[in-house]
Amino acid sequence: MTFDVHQLDSFVLVGAAVTLAAILAVRATAVAGLPSLLLYLLMGVALGESGVGIGFEDAELAHALGFGALALILAEGGLTTSWSTVRPSMRLGVSLATVGVAVSVTTVALGAHFLLGLPWELAILLGAVTSPTDAAAVFSVLRVVPLPRRLTGALEAESGLNDAPTVVLVGLISTGALAEEGLLQIGGVIVFELVVGALSGLVLGFGGAWVMRRIALPSSGLYPIAVLSLALLAYGAASAMHASGFAAVYVAALVLGNSVLPHRVATRSFAEGVASLAQIGLFVMLGLLLSPTRITLETVGLAVVAGLVLTVVARPLSVFVSAAAGPMARRDLAFISWAGLRGAVPIVLATIPLAEGVEGAERLFDIVFVMVVIYTLLTGPTLPLVARRLGVAQRSEPRGLDVEAAPLERIAADLLQVTIAPDSRMHGVEVGELRLPRGSSVAMVIRDGDTIVPEHRTVLRHADDLLVVTPRRAREATEERLRRVSAGGRLAQWLEDDSR
Known part of the structure; x- marks a missing residue:
């Protein structure tokens, strides 16, 4: 095989043009309330053979590329997920990712076999690949739907955890292991992969955080790369032990993202950028894989019926059964049922039987592709309306504080750079009214390009940048106090935080 530099030039040209077009199109899809994945998929189809x-x-x-992209997307999901947000809903999230998946797979498989006439193998595969929700699809829409933490946490936990069991299940079915082994043995394999994968993620997450807190890298830009590499290391280590790499990468990223590490804001921004690039490449690639000439009216009909079974029967049933582990109000469960968007994950999972040469795999891939497009178009734009009708929408929680940190190794302290955003209630608060923990202090205020050495009565304003020095042991309490003042103003110490 010879290397042609002109082919490389063409690839760079087309790749850069497609990436820029996809990035610019995000704004249009956000205004329309649609996940950007639909546009990326259509771009792939347009670039394809037809x-x-x-x-x-x-x-x-x-x-292979799809699994790599999903690992990056899950790493970003873990790094940007707040443990305080998902913790109250973690039991429900875990239940949705395990019990809920089992209920959904069973319901869709029964419907696909008896209503659509699919063979049992394809019917079970259809149920397995369409059961997990997709974090990228869910939260590209939920950004415009302000929700209470109990719902956001449940949806985040579910979308981060339910890839692992379904990947294992689809792989076992595609390789014929499900037919050869008993259900008890298959269940044992799934439990082993999930448990070992999660433990691997915990070990590498806490171990990586311990290392990152004790080294001073020569460039701040290396911290985000190192943190993302640690999360991917967990994926590779778990996979090498024949455990779930997806469970490992999400758990490790969740630990790292909630640990006290240098340059956390920069790390999250870097992870979001890498994940966005992975999503664009993934969806365009999946669009290329589709052959529009194979899409017939029969395929569309099968996709519509299968989607109805999933959306109207399987999803609500799985949510309400899973709620036994984490009870919620019926209106909350109803919204979670409707917010179970499918995106890249079902389509990527449909490539497993394709790669294994399962009979009817192309037909399955086409059905899943069409189903994802149709039902994302149906459910995505209606989420804001459904949230309002069910009474679960609320005013956006204050997000008026951005905190960046840099290590001061010689004195075991951190320097926090705090930006007071336009919606922050810290505006008008005096420095002395912040009441920071002992040892923490505001060292400097930067306003309109000028530096101010603050006094006790210095009044803070929107767009101010604060440099706060805090002992490392008090950093978490200092950040928490700053966020409370940003959300509640000078009365934050007396007002309870209703968002918790």
Whole structure:
């Protein structure tokens, strides 16, 4: 195989143009209330054999690249998820990712076999690949729907955890292990992979956080790369032990994202950028893999019926059964049922039977692809209306404080850079009214490009940047106090935080 520099130039040109177009299109999809994945998928179809003419039929490569992209997306999800947000809803999230998945797979498989006439193997595969929700699809829409933490936490936990069991299940079915082994043995394999994967993530997450707190890297830009590499290391280590890499990468990223580490804001921003790039590449690739000439009216009909079974029967049933582990009000459960968006995950999972050469895998892939597009178009734009009708929408929680940190190794302290955003209630508060923990202090205020050495009576304003020095042992309490004042103003110490 010879290397052609002109082919590389063409690849860079097309890749850069597609990436820029996809990034610019995010704004349009956000205004319309649609997940950007739909546009990326259509861009892939347009570039494919029925459009520009780029041929791509390598299911094994799509499978490998898809898993790599999902690992990056899950790492970003863990790094940007607040443990305080998901903790109250973690029992429900875990239940949705395990019991809920089992109920959904069973319900869809029964419907696909008896209503659509699919063979049992394809019917079970259809149920398995369509059961997990997709974090990228869910939260690209939920950004415009302000929700209480109990709902946000449940949806975040579910979308971060339910990939792992379904990947294991789809792999076992596609390789024929489900037919050869008993249900008890298959259940044992799934439990082993999940438990070992989660433990691997915990070990590498806490171990990585311990190391990151004790080293001073020569460049701040290396911290985000190191943290993301630690999360991916957990994926590789778990996979090497034949455990769930997806469970490992999400758990490790969740630990790292909630640990006291240098440059956390920069790390989150870097992870979001990398995950966005992975999403664009993933969805465009999946669009390339689709052959529009294979899409018939029969395929569309099967996708519509299967989607109805999933959306109207399987999803609500799985949510209400799972709620036994984490009870919620019926209106909350109803919204969670409707917010179970499917995105890249079902389509990527559908590449597993393609790569394994399962009979009817192409038909399954086409059905899943069409179903994801149709029902994302149906449910995505209606989420704000459903939230209002069910009475679960609320005013956006104050997000008026951005905190960045840099280590001061010689004195075991951290320097926090705090930006007071336009919606922060810290505006008008005096420095002395912050009442920071012992040892923490505001060292400097930067306003309109000028530096101010603050006094006790210095009044803070919107757009101010504060430099706060805090002992490392008091950093978490200092950040918490700053966030409380940002949310509640000078009365924060007397007002209870209703969002918790």
